[in-house]
Amino acid sequence: MLDINKVRADFPILHQKVNGKPLVYFDNAATSQKPQVVIDAIADYYETINANIHRGVHTLSQLATDAYEISRKKIQKHINAKHSHEVLFTTGTTYGINLVASGFSQFVKEGDAVMISAMEHHSNIVPWQMLCERVGAELLVIPMNEKGELIMEEFEKLLSNKVKIIAVNHISNSLGTINPVKHIIDKAHSVGAAVIIDGAQSAPHLHIDMQELDCDFYTFSGHKACGPTGSGILYGKEEWLNKLPPYQGGGEMIKEVTFEKTTYAELPHKFEAGTPNIEGGIVMGTAIDYLNSIGLDNIQAYEQELLEYGTQKLQEIEGLKIFGTAQHKTSVISFNIEGIHPYDIGAIVDKMGIAVRTGHHCTQPVMDFFDVPGTVRASFSFYNTKEEINALVEAVVKAKRMLS
Known part of the structure; x- marks a missing residue:
C-alpha cells in the first residue's frame, strides 16, 4: 500500500501556501510536481x-x-x-x-x-x-x-x-x-x-x-x-x-x-x-x-481510489456535469456547472489555493463535440489526498454560490 504521508514528504512544493491557503495541486495532467530526489x-x-x-x-x-x-x-x-x-x-x-x-x-x-x-x-x-x-x-x-x-x-x-x-x-x-x-x-x-x-x-x-x-x-x-x-x-x-x-x-x-x-x-x-x-x-x-x-501498481490503484471518490463528491453538487464518463478512465475529472463559465470557477478556486486547469485543454474538437467553450479539469496524482478533494468540492460550492 502507498504511504501517502511519506510520499507527500518527498515533494517540497506541496508544503507551501498559495493565496494564504495550503496548496492543492490538481493540474497534474499539465505537469507533475518533482520529488526532492529529482x-x-x-x-x-x-x-x-x-x-x-x-x-x-x-x-x-x-x-x-x-x-x-x-x-x-x-x-x-x-x-x-x-x-x-x-x-x-x-x-x-x-x-x-x-x-x-x-x-x-x-x-x-x-x-x-x-x-x-x-x-x-x-x-x-x-x-x-x-x-x-x-x-x-x-x-x-x-x-x-x-x-x-x-x-x-x-x-x-x-x-x-x-x-x-x-x-x-x-x-x-x-x-x-x-x-x-x-x-x-x-x-x-x-x-x-x-x-x-x-x-x-x-x-x-x-x-x-x-x-x-x-x-x-x-x-x-x-x-x-x-x-x-x-x-x-x-x-x-x-x-x-x-x-x-x-x-x-x-x-x-x-x-x-x-x-x-x-x-x-x-x-x-x-x-x-x-x-x-x-x-x-x-x-x-x-x-x-x-x-x-513507489510502484506503478500502487500508483494506479490509489489514483483510481481518488478518481472514484472525487467523482462521487463532485456529482453531489447540483448542476455539475462531468464530461468523460468512460468505463475505463484514469484520474481526470472534467466538469462544468450549468450557467457558469469554467474560467470563473477556476479563478475563484485559485483564490482558495487550489490549482485546476480551465479551458479547452488543447482539445478544441472535444469541446466542440460537447458544445462547451471548455471545462474545469481536476487531474489527480499519487501525492494527492481525499482531504484535498474535499477542499476542492467546498471551493466549487462556494464559487457556485458567488457566481449564481
Whole structure:
C-alpha cells in the first residue's frame, strides 16, 4: 500500500501556501510536481559532471556520457523495448510526434490516408494535418460517443489498406479515457498500417510494455512523470527508425560529412542532432527510478481510489456535469456547472489555493463535440489526498454560490 504521508514528504512544493491557503495541486495532467530526489539530481549534474556528451575524451565528458546512456537503458527496461537504441531522447511528446509525422512524408502519398481520433490533443492533430496537406492524403477521424469513448465499430469501418499510419492517444488528457490501443494496434497491423501512441498521459499512471503493445512508435514527456521539463522519449521499432530519414541535421547525427555528401550515424544518434538536454535525459532516469520505487501498481490503484471518490463528491453538487464518463478512465475529472463559465470557477478556486486547469485543454474538437467553450479539469496524482478533494468540492460550492 502507498504511504501517502511519506510520499507527500518527498515533494517540497506541496508544503507551501498559495493565496494564504495550503496548496492543492490538481493540474497534474499539465505537469507533475518533482520529488526532492529529482531536484537533487538536477543540481548534482551541474555541480559534478556538467560537460558535453559523446564527444570528449576528458573525464567529465565521459562521466556525463555514461550517466546519459545509463538513463537510456533504464528507460529501455522500464518500457520493455528490445534495444536501447530504440529509445530516443526528445524534448517531449510533441517533438516525438512531429519527428514521426515529418519522416512519414516519405511513406504517405496522394490518395493514402492518415487516421487519428476525435479526442486527440492538438499536438496529435496538427502535425498529421500538415503531413496530409503536404502530400495530398486524407485525414480520417475515429469518432467518439457521449461517454468519451472511441466508437470501435466506426474505427473498423474506416480502416483499410489506404491507411498508412494511425496516431492515437493512450489516455485522453481532457476526459481521462483509457483507449483500447492494443486492439487498434492489432487491427492496424492487419492492413499494413503503422501506429504511433501518444503516451503523455499514460506514462505517469500505467505500466507500458512495448513488446505487449507491439506499437511501432510510442512517445511521452518527462515533465508529466515527475521528471524535468524539456525532456521526453520517442520509442520506435528498430526497422522503422532505420527507414525514417533524420528529422534534423547537425552535429552528433552524422557519420561522415563532406561538401559532396553526408552519411548518417547509427541509431539512436541519427535522430539526436546537436547538444541535447543532457540534464533532462539523465534525470528522466532518476524520475523513472522514483516512480518504480513507489510502484506503478500502487500508483494506479490509489489514483483510481481518488478518481472514484472525487467523482462521487463532485456529482453531489447540483448542476455539475462531468464530461468523460468512460468505463475505463484514469484520474481526470472534467466538469462544468450549468450557467457558469469554467474560467470563473477556476479563478475563484485559485483564490482558495487550489490549482485546476480551465479551458479547452488543447482539445478544441472535444469541446466542440460537447458544445462547451471548455471545462474545469481536476487531474489527480499519487501525492494527492481525499482531504484535498474535499477542499476542492467546498471551493466549487462556494464559487457556485458567488457566481449564481
